[in-house]
Amino acid sequence: MPGVLVLMGSGETSPTMVEVHRAATRELRPGARAVLLDTPYAFQENRADISARARRYFAHSVGLQVEVGTGIAGADWVFSGPGSPTYALERWAESGVAGDLRARVRARQGVTVLASAAACTAGLATVPVYEIYKVGAEPHWREGIDLLEPLGLRAVVIPHFDNAEGGTHDTRYCYLGERRLSRMERELPEGTAVLGLDEHTALVIDLESGSVRVAGRGGLTVRLPGSAAVLPAGTRTDLAELRRLASGVGGAPLPPAPAERAAVPAEVTLEETIRTGEERFRAAEAEPDLVAAAQVVLDLEAEIVKWAADTEEDAGGVDQARELMRLLIARLGELAADSGRRSTSLGHLVESLLALRAALREQGRYDVADALREAMRAGGVQIEDTPDGPRWSL
Template identity: 45%
Template sequence: MTKLLVIMGSGETTPTMIKPHRQVLAALPDDARAVLLDTPYGFQLNADEISARAAGYFAQSVGRTVDVVSWRRAPAPGLDRERALAALRGASWIFAGPGSPTYALRQWRDTELPALLVQTDVLVFASAAALTLGSHTIPVYEIYKAGADPRWEPGLNLFEQLTGVPAVVIPHYDNAEGGHHDTRFCYLGEPRLAQLERELPADTVIIGIDEHTALVCDLDARTATVLGNGTLTLRRQGRSTVYPTGTVLALPTAERKGTFFAEEMKEGHLPNTGDVLGRGGVPHARGAAGTDGGAGTVGGGERGADIVGGSGGVAVAATLREAADEAEARFSAALAERDVDGCVAAVLELEQAITDWGADTLTSDSGEHAHGLLRGMIVRLGALAGRADPTPLLTPLVEALIGLREQAREQRDWAAADRVRDALGAASIALRDTPDGPVWLHTP
């Protein structure tokens, strides 16, 4: 049975989620098999490219080899189907991410696959795949892109099966791509979510996970930890409670079945009951044998609030656009100070950010924006180089010529001394003799 259920609101292959991925995978033995399930985006013509980019992200940024298991359409009975099922049975870590939740459900429902998903040690579902975990699923493309009337589709209900909590999972909860129109709640907006919420059973909890944020459910320790850049929102019957990153909440136990978040939402504050850990704790990821240990602790004893993403302890920009804007701001500040090294560092920083975010599957104009800023920075850097003070480069040559002039003057070779002075003047070097010796100035 699954021991860790990890749900990501977005950013599953971006720098923001590198550290959470590393922490979770570190809980598994080195020889544990990790697989990527390609179903949610299997209908896309660039599915091979998405798989390759994701596998490259895990290999290069996370440090783990991930095999791709192809289930783009439910395979017909036969060798291909059995190979895919065998690969999933042998996996300790299964990941699925972007695409269409309804497409994935059509390929998974009424097959052996849902039963296999809940048998892996670690199940990581993000974005579109995350939507399939609840009792009900939002048909995102159909509503937001094709104009279908708001409705629910039946989900896999794996979240309740694993945690005991009747729930609907909504990633991209804080989405703001719409600008002047509401695209929160995975592109539904408040009016549509309120309409759909009224159709849910009264005890169903909406679990809203912000972008670049993860909810890590330790099914042995019965805890749920919020990690990442955003927050967790629990909503039921129109009322919401928001939990910041680092919060650790209790999952129901046999003695406390079905009370997940109920009292906390009623009171409208952070939980403080005896079996709720509050902020700062970190859940355990059990190994295959179900034992705890140093290697089986997500975060290695760090505070949950510190597990924010990236490969180190430094906070990572939530989007490529944000990273690009930050680099451009640093470039502009360096440019104002005529700090060439600072400008170059900002250019290299932006180029690295573009590389780091190359595996992001979220469709946006961030890449175009970042490349535009990068080209502009290079042009401005070139202009700065044209205006840069050449004094440091000229000094050795000018001082050598002045030395020759002084030797000519000492030898009373006035013609040679004048030739050196005239040559310096032609190069815009103004020379003035003083009681302390000659001084010069570049006069472009």
């Protein structure tokens, strides 16, 4: 079995990570056993729905048939994603899954993909994000399952590193913010680095060759007290260099060449689509242009279908896109009603002007009648003289 470890900052079941998943599964044998660990979100009432969406995503987008379970011994491919890191840690320690995950990495066998909450657990310590950000617990660490130790990396993993949901307050670093992360870094064992994974970004480690690459939209930050090296998407290096960076020595590997960055265009996130859609609709509303406004709604609906399998529940998700679509449909109805009222008023105006033009022509004042026709044409009203009388259109 190919030996690959993939850590994702977010977007694990979204279009942004499809190519990363496909690349990681390319060498799997036919009929490979693929297991989805639902532990991080197993406490949620909608766990079955989250698992079903994830299974559809991997089947339709990646071509991988996935079973939901907890027995991963001998599995060719293992995936775990969103939820609570600490809930997962406690169950994995009790069930032996933590040891099985470590054994996979130590043996350099199997594809192991941990994303979001599950990625939090991969280092020697784990951010208890639910307890700190949502419950208000004092910043602290929990022991991680330390999948990185067999690779010679002394580090913690923090996904959602560039999160910006807070707007007016700092939600970077998996919702910790700079103040709390700086405080927590001082509590780590000496020589421990922070591996910060941006959203919709993956760190892909080939366990056999030791090659390392950063894929997706953002970057990987290797952070130590007083310093940080950023490896942007497209960067290729190896475990030896990553160990040097994590220990504070060595320079950052060369960033990807412009041609390489352009070869695989970054997938637009749903949050960006929402923001762009709002801007496009406002522009169409200002014209007003009913066709362009309707196209925005249609494009948004297509994106919602495209992202339907996304299991993330952060800002910019499918629910927010649906809310915007309902709002835009309501505004589209108002625009249509306004347009109807304007058309009725315009019809009365145009008919009056045509009657005036006919009177001018009867009086032989063709120059004024022609000037009136040109003025109407400049205003968007086309006039066609027929044997049955003039016809007009916009």
